[in-house]
Amino acid sequence: MRIWCYLTHYTHSQQKESCVHLFSLFRVAVTGWLLLCLTSASAVMAGTSNSLMDISTDGTLLVCSNRDNGSISVIDLARLQKSREFNVGHLPEGVSFIGDTHTVAVAVYGEDRIVFVDADQGQQLGNVDVFDEPYGVVSNRSGSHVYVTLDYPGQVVEIDAETRQIDRTFNAGTFARGIAIAEDARRLYVTNYFTAQLLAIDLETGDQVDEWTGTSYDNLCRQVVLNPHREKAYLPHLQSRTTFAHAASSIFPYVAVVNTSEVTERRRRRIKMDSFNGAQVTSNPWEIAVSPDGRRLYVVFSGTNDMYVSNVLDDDYWEIEFERHERLGHNPRAIRVAPDSQTIYVYNALDFHVVAYDAETIEPIATIDVCENPLSDEVLTGKRLFYSALQPMSGRHWISCSSCHPDGDPDGRTWQNPEGLRNTQALFGMAWTHPIHWSADRDEVQDFEHTIRGDLMQGRGLIKGEVHPSLEEPNLGLSASLDALAAYSNTHEFTLSPHAKDGLSDTAERGRELFFSEETKCATCHGGPFFTDSTTGQLHDVGTGTADQSEKMAPAYDTPTLLGVYRTAPYLHHGMAVTLEDVLTTQNPNDLHGKTSHLSVDEINDLVAFLKSLPYKNPQVAAEAAGLLRVEP
Ligand code: HEC
Numbered sequence: 001m002r003i004w005c006y007l008t009h010y011t012h013s014q015q016k017e018s019c020v021h022l023f024s025l026f027r028v029a030v031t032g033w034l035l036l037c038l039t040s041a042s043a044v045m046a047g048t049s050n051s052l053m054d055i056s057t058d059g060t061l062l063v064c065s066n067r068d069n070g071s072i073s074v075i076d077l078a079r080l081q082k083s084r085e086f087n088v089g090h091l092p093e094g095v096s097f098i099g100d101t102h103t104v105a106v107a108v109y110g111e112d113r114i115v116f117v118d119a120d121q122g123q124q125l126g127n128v129d130v131f132d133e134p135y136g137v138v139s140n141r142s143g144s145h146v147y148v149t150l151d152y153p154g155q156v157v158e159i160d161a162e163t164r165q166i167d168r169t170f171n172a173g174t175f176a177r178g179i180a181i182a183e184d185a186r187r188l189y190v191t192n193y194f195t196a197q198l199l200a201i202d203l204e205t206g207d208q209v210d211e212w213t214g215t216s217y218d219n220l221c222r223q224v225v226l227n228p229h230r231e232k233a234y235l236p237h238l239q240s241r242t243t244f245a246h247a248a249s250s251i252f253p254y255v256a257v258v259n260t261s262e263v264t265e266r267r268r269r270r271i272k273m274d275s276f277n278g279a280q281v282t283s284n285p286w287e288i289a290v291s292p293d294g295r296r297l298y299v300v301f302s303g304t305n306d307m308y309v310s311n312v313l314d315d316d317y318w319e320i321e322f323e324r325h326e327r328l329g330h331n332p333r334a335i336r337v338a339p340d341s342q343t344i345y346v347y348n349a350l351d352f353h354v355v356a357y358d359a360e361t362i363e364p365i366a367t368i369d370v371c372e373n374p375l376s377d378e379v380l381t382g383k384r385l386f387y388s389a390l391q392p393m394s395g396r397h398w399i400s401c402s403s404c405h406p407d408g409d410p411d412g413r414t415w416q417n418p419e420g421l422r423n424t425q426a427l428f429g430m431a432w433t434h435p436i437h438w439s440a441d442r443d444e445v446q447d448f449e450h451t452i453r454g455d456l457m458q459g460r461g462l463i464k465g466e467v468h469p470s471l472e473e474p475n476l477g478l479s480a481s482l483d484a485l486a487a488y489s490n491t492h493e494f495t496l497s498p499h500a501k502d503g504l505s506d507t508a509e510r511g512r513e514l515f516f517s518e519e520t521k522c523a524t525c526h527g528g529p530f531f532t533d534s535t536t537g538q539l540h541d542v543g544t545g546t547a548d549q550s551e552k553m554a555p556a557y558d559t560p561t562l563l564g565v566y567r568t569a570p571y572l573h574h575g576m577a578v579t580l581e582d583v584l585t586t587q588n589p590n591d592l593h594g595k596t597s598h599l600s601v602d603e604i605n606d607l608v609a610f611l612k613s614l615p616y617k618n619p620q621v622a623a624e625a626a627g628l629l630r631v632e633p
């Protein structure tokens, strides 16, 4: 009976119930039996997965990328000490040892480059330029090739590790971040950042051959990890429920479990992490690790600074079972397990150290400093607060500023706020484009004290005592922590558009003329180095205020900067323009938003090509030359 249920995958609901019941009764026995079989067999399905840390296959070296410091560090695992640190460039993300070697490939996100480093000799071996935003890196087992996700535009590049040339480029949805390669090197698994969708790419043909979609609320998935013994993949991600403007139901942490085998049932399920042990609320899962023996799964939470340790079950139903909860340092972003499964390593990004733990007892064995803190004390304080879902930022531990603005990026979502629909803005260049918000109702980041204390975050707040209810009253200078939060928020700078690496294309050049023409009038509002007149304090009615019934602040809005719009869809305060074309066509029926109705399809394309090329030069240089002021908290 038991076996029959198991084999037929519960075809009827009644059988399903009794199976579930039986499963809970016999789970332990089944698990023990399967584990016994699996651990005695060789690791047939082991593959590698992207991470901000990696351990060499011989278990002697660990490498981590130090995003804030523009470097990678190599740790000698016998001595548990840092042996080297290399500068690799702006914003390094994924790192991977190549095959069984001590050569490391690191994705330098901010410089669109993969850098190859010899970890023993301390030598940079070469690098490969890619189109934009390299994020996750894995190598195949033999070490012949390295595979890298490009967040924008959503691709994977295959790099020959010997010649350091790009062999092939695969389409991989939109905003590709997580990547894993199967042991047999037949398939790549790739996650899409803003949907948590998992795609499978066949490495022979380069075609997408499968996909596993979650719910429409799934968001911010940076990683996919393969189980070394079973056909399962695990994805850490958020759920952003945009219809609720309070902490209790807006943001949740999840681990998705995907069945990567050919079977059609139970292909993807999700496990809610905050109620996992019924006691602890966690937030912002960043990475997962599965121990090489396949017994344990670890999740680190960057918002609540903690970790879940769970046992992997071989039941195809519960998947994992809570074992323990552990406090970590500030902003843990990476976790890896040694090849013998005996030691685990956690990267606390805002402590700039790696902590080694005994996997059996979860006792810390060593704390290894990986780099200097490159941030000022004030920015470090502000950054820790921005990433924190603990008090005084957040009352119920579900949500932090970074849940919606990870690393200054938007979350690709439009939220139902009390004042109406509001598309999350990027924080890039914000120091130059105050006032802030679509409605320009906030003149300083210190006003986010209201967000911290409001329904959304329900935190105690950073100002001692009451906060003035009016947004006009300055909050600057009332709390060193609040000023620090503002200082950090104002650090985000623009990167140049990948669409204009060799200057403006002919199409974009034609678009530029249209943009600055008398007729379209675009530049009358989107003027100056940041393509906005925001600092004048003027709001404009561009005909967008009537589409949303819940809108309370219509009809005029602050002119948004156009720098970086190539990667911030959807558009407009209400997020109703899916593409830039929509902004200029379907969302501008009466020519209230510049004049566009006279433009031909080709001319709209030209204008869009120009918008996608912004910024094509560093706006700060022009801003400083023009004597514009940057907000200094
Ligand atoms: C639930 C998601 C969410 C959370 C949490 C969140 N924000 Fe936002 N943020 C948004 C949205 C949506 C907007 C646009 C709102 C508007 O314009 O009215 C926004 C706008 C902003 C802006 C304005 C950017 C600009 O260029 O005008 C800043 C600054 C900002 N948020 C900072 C913060 C800080 C600091 C925190 C934490 C205290 C925070 N946010 C928490 C979603 C969020």
Ligand code: HEC
Residues within 6 Å of the ligand: 438, 515, 520, 521, 522, 523, 524, 525, 526, 539, 540, 541, 542, 544, 545, 556, 557, 558, 559, 560, 561, 562, 565, 568, 570, 571, 572, 573, 574, 580, 583, 584, 593, 594, 595, 596, 607, 611
């Ligand atoms: C009268 C001032 C004004 C003019 C003229 C104007 N804009 Fe805008 N633009 C705005 C405002 C205000 C918004 C925000 C409207 C909203 O969110 O509802 C906006 C939004 C946008 C956006 C969306 C940006 C985002 O991040 O979502 C784009 C793209 C844009 N404008 C391009 C243009 C182009 C191209 C032209 C010329 C055809 C133009 N604008 C003319 C004021 C103007």
